[in-house]
Amino acid sequence: MKTELIKVGAKNKKSVIFKASNLIRAGEVVAFPTETVYGLGANAFNENAVAKIFIAKGRPADNPLIVHIFDINQLKDLVEEIPLNAKKLMKEFWPGPLTIILKKSSKVPSIVTAGLDSVAVRMPRDKIALDLIKQSNFPIAAPSANSSTKPSPTNAQHVLNDLNGKIPLILDGGKCKVGLESTVISLVGEVPTILRPGKITPKQIEKVIGQVRVHSTNSEKNENLANGVAPLSPGMKYKHYSPKAELILILPKKDFDFNGELKKLKLKGKVGVLSFTKKIGSNENNICEEEICFERNLNKMAHELFDCLREFDKKQMDFIVVEGVSEKEMGLALMNRLKKAASKIF
Ligand code: TXA
Ligand code: MG
Numbered sequence: 001m002k003t004e005l006i007k008v009g010a011k012n013k014k015s016v017i018f019k020a021s022n023l024i025r026a027g028e029v030v031a032f033p034t035e036t037v038y039g040l041g042a043n044a045f046n047e048n049a050v051a052k053i054f055i056a057k058g059r060p061a062d063n064p065l066i067v068h069i070f071d072i073n074q075l076k077d078l079v080e081e082i083p084l085n086a087k088k089l090m091k092e093f094w095p096g097p098l099t100i101i102l103k104k105s106s107k108v109p110s111i112v113t114a115g116l117d118s119v120a121v122r123m124p125r126d127k128i129a130l131d132l133i134k135q136s137n138f139p140i141a142a143p144s145a146n147s148s149t150k151p152s153p154t155n156a157q158h159v160l161n162d163l164n165g166k167i168p169l170i171l172d173g174g175k176c177k178v179g180l181e182s183t184v185i186s187l188v189g190e191v192p193t194i195l196r197p198g199k200i201t202p203k204q205i206e207k208v209i210g211q212v213r214v215h216s217t218n219s220e221k222n223e224n225l226a227n228g229v230a231p232l233s234p235g236m237k238y239k240h241y242s243p244k245a246e247l248i249l250i251l252p253k254k255d256f257d258f259n260g261e262l263k264k265l266k267l268k269g270k271v272g273v274l275s276f277t278k279k280i281g282s283n284e285n286n287i288c289e290e291e292i293c294f295e296r297n298l299n300k301m302a303h304e305l306f307d308c309l310r311e312f313d314k315k316q317m318d319f320i321v322v323e324g325v326s327e328k329e330m331g332l333a334l335m336n337r338l339k340k341a342a343s344k345i346f
Helices: 013-025 047-057 072-077 084-093 127-136 156-163 202-209 217-227 258-265 298-314 330-341
Strands: 004-007 030-032 039-043 066-068 098-103 118-122 169-172 183-186 193-196 246-250 271-275 290-293 319-323
Touching: 004 156, 013 030, 013 039, 013 127, 013 169, 030 127, 030 156, 039 047, 039 066, 039 127, 084 098, 084 202, 156 169, 156 298, 246 258, 246 330, 258 319, 271 298, 290 298, 298 330
Parallel strands: 004 169, 030 169, 066 118, 098 183, 246 319, 271 290, 271 319
Antiparallel strands: 030 039, 098 118, 183 193
16 A cells, blocks of 8 residues: 655645545544654444554554544544543643543444453544544544554654555644653543543643552553553553663662763763753763663653654664653653653663
8 A cells, every 4th residue: 555645734624624524434444643652543334444553564453543533522432421520631731742541332342442341532733633543433442553562653754664555644733742651541430540641740640630640550561461461551561661771770879979870880872862951962971872861851752752662773772771860740641652662670
């Protein structure tokens, strides 16, 4: 299959959205930008179309998808009821990078929810995404538009690199504003539980609905898997965000000397470094090939992270060493992705 990539601009927007929505309505898949990462979408009510998403990505069938809507009214076909907490969160954070898990309606095909009796819903903020959903006239089921296990795509080129020849169309809306996937909160159990941290922080959510639980990814990855316990969010058990290079995450400690820690590793091979605090002067010290510094800017790190991992892979780094950040605000989401991507954590 030939994959077409179309840059969406003011002039061609209407006709491109029309073309993309026709594909969606015909049971095809289309990649499109959202404010978080690019998504690979299909009509959520068309099982065959949704199956194409799993095939293109190589995604395990037991990992459910997020259903994207442009209008609250679309929820009536997706969920049984909208609890008060959900209404409050939607009012505050939609359209935006928050996904809410609710009890599903019987109309949602089980391929979308991987057989679960809950469904994840989100109203994205990106205008192209909203227009596409509106014009398609269906809720759109869409995971991130990367190959399974690769870092999520934050520009159209990332999508093309992973899915070229596997999907008919990619809408290029430029770089994603946030760069990390949405916060996922489940309102199905007794206590609202954040399953995946993101741009919308636990603190912001607690201001709206009171106390929430934050599900610990790493205990899930390590302990539950070892004990054969079913993960709360199926997506969490899989290898994620993994560049080809070995990613080494250095946790921030008191009186932290990242440069010193990096030297101690005595890595042999090409090393790429992502530092958070200050430049280590990589070349002078001959510790690494290339260093990108985020100058204590969490949003910048989030915005660039996946692109940096992909760029380092292109440059065939053997190791990517990342300076970890404190798990506060956006730092919680960043460390969640980094811990999942890391093969070693010091
Ligand atoms: O920002 C985002 O959320 C992007 C854009 C495209 O919207 N989408 C995205 O989708 O990151 P995906 O499929 O890569 O991640 C969705 C996560 C997975 O970990 C999945 O297991 C979880 O949400 N999930 C989906 N439905 C669920 C459900 N019913 N119960 C628990 N977890 C669910
Ligand atoms: Mg994903």
